[in-house]
Each structure stands twice: as C-alpha cells, then as structure tokens.
Amino acid sequence: MSKFAMYAKFKAQPGQRDALARILLEAAEQCESEQGCELYIVNASDEDPDIIWVTELWSDAEAHAESLRNEDTVALIGRARPLIAGVEPIKLRPLGGKGFQ
Amino acid sequence: MSKFAMYAKFKAQPGQRDALARILLEAAEQCESEQGCELYIVNASDEDPDIIWVTELWSDAEAHAESLRNEDTVALIGRARPLIAGVEPIKLRPLGGKGFQ
Numbered sequence: 079m080s081k082f083a084m085y086a087k088f089k090a091q092p093g094q095r096d097a098l099a100r101i102l103l104e105a106a107e108q109c110e111s112e113q114g115c116e117l118y119i120v121n122a123s124d125e126d127p128d129i130i131w132v133t134e135l136w137s138d139a140e141a142h143a144e145s146l147r148n149e150d151t152v153a154l155i156g157r158a159r160p161l162i163a164g165v166e167p168i169k170l171r172p173l174g175g176k177g178f179q
Numbered sequence: 180m181s182k183f184a185m186y187a188k189f190k191a192q193p194g195q196r197d198a199l200a201r202i203l204l205e206a207a208e209q210c211e212s213e214q215g216c217e218l219y220i221v222n223a224s225d226e227d228p229d230i231i232w233v234t235e236l237w238s239d240a241e242a243h244a245e246s247l248r249n250e251d252t253v254a255l256i257g258r259a260r261p262l263i264a265g266v267e268p269i270k271l272r273p274l275g276g277k278g279f280q
Contacts, residue, residue, distance in 0.1 A: 175207035
C-alpha cells in the first residue's frame with residue numbers, strides 16, 4: 079500500500095491559536111507510539127496569526143484513519159473542537175525525497 | 180536560530196506534472212548532501228492533476244536561502260522553469276512534533 083501524506087490546515091478561533099497548538103503537540107506526542115505515523119509536525123503560519131498547519135506522513139491511509147478512531151485521539155479532538163473555526167485537509171500522494179523512506 | 184519550514188506549491192504547465200516532479204526529485208537528491216536540509220519531500224496533489232507540493236524543513240532560513248544560490252540548484256531551477264505555471268510558498272514556523280528534532 080502506498081504512503082499517505084496530508085497537510086491539515088487549522089483556523090483557530092480568534093486568540094486561540096496557541097492553545098490549539100498545545101493540543102496538537104499533545105496529539106504529536108501520541109503519534110510517537112503509533113508505528114504508522116512517520117511525521118506529525120505542528121507549524122504556525124508565518125502570514126496568518128490564526129492558522130496552524132500540521133505536516134502528516136503515514137505508512138498508509140488506513141493507519142491515518144485508524145488513528146482517528148483511537149480513544150485518546152477522540153478525546154483530544156473533543157478538547158480541540160471549541161478552539162477551531164475551520165479545518166481544511168490537503169491530501170497528498172508522496173513521491174519521494176529527503177526524509178521519506 | 181529557529182528552524183524554517185515551507186510548503187512549496189507548484190502548478191505545472193498542463194501535462195507537465197510528472198516531468199516537473201522528476202526534476203524536484205533530483206533537487207531532493209541534492210538535498211541529501213546539504214546538512215541544513217532536514218526534509219524535502221515531493222508530493223502529488225490528490226485533488227488537482229497539475230499540482231505538486233514540496234514539504235521542506237531547514238535548520239534555519241539562511242540554510243534555505245543559501246541552497247537557492249547553489250549553482251546545481253540554479254541549474255535545476257532553469258530546467259524546471261518552462262514546466263512551471265506558478266509557485267506559491269507557504270512559510271511556516273515549526274513548533275514541534277514527531278519527526279522534528
């Protein structure tokens with residue numbers, strides 16, 4: 079199965095970007111123990127103070143889908159939801175490069 | 180100095196995405212020997228057949244700027260230019276996560 083990559087663009091409610099970033103960094107810590115998760119990097123936009131981008135790389139789309147059913151993830155999503163004004167996923171098919179095995 | 184991340188969105192001329200991807204994968208190979216380059220992953224968009232996204236992570240913004248002055252990079256940019264309809268960089272400040280040291 080081919081790997082799955084995604085940029086997840088989060089728009090925070092006004093003034094809530096840092097609080098949202100902290101929850102997404104907790105999600106990244108959970109990913110440390112998930113074998114199927116290869117990258118989960120939380121980034122602040124340089125241009126928009128309400129935007130966070132998460133760079134995700136997974137062993138396959140199923141590993142990503144499964145992580146969303148994990149009860150710890152579901153709990154984090156519940157805590158994050160009130161801080162989020164919108165989410166836009168950009169789904170990608172990784173072809174190769176440095177940092178991609 | 181803080182690390183520098185970027186998503187570079189390339190729109191290829193119609194029908195030229197695969198040719199452009201091959202040149203970007205050559206650029207990724209050059210990155211293998213650049214210490215300041217931590218990630219350079221070439222991705223095809225799942226949604227738009229003309230779009231490529233490159234996930235970049237650099238030790239700092241200067242390492243990225245320096246790579247653009249490298250003569251091998253300049254030569255690759257020259258070969259890629261006729262295949263490119265547009266480029267849009269999304270500049271990021273990475274905060275942490277899995278795959279980020």
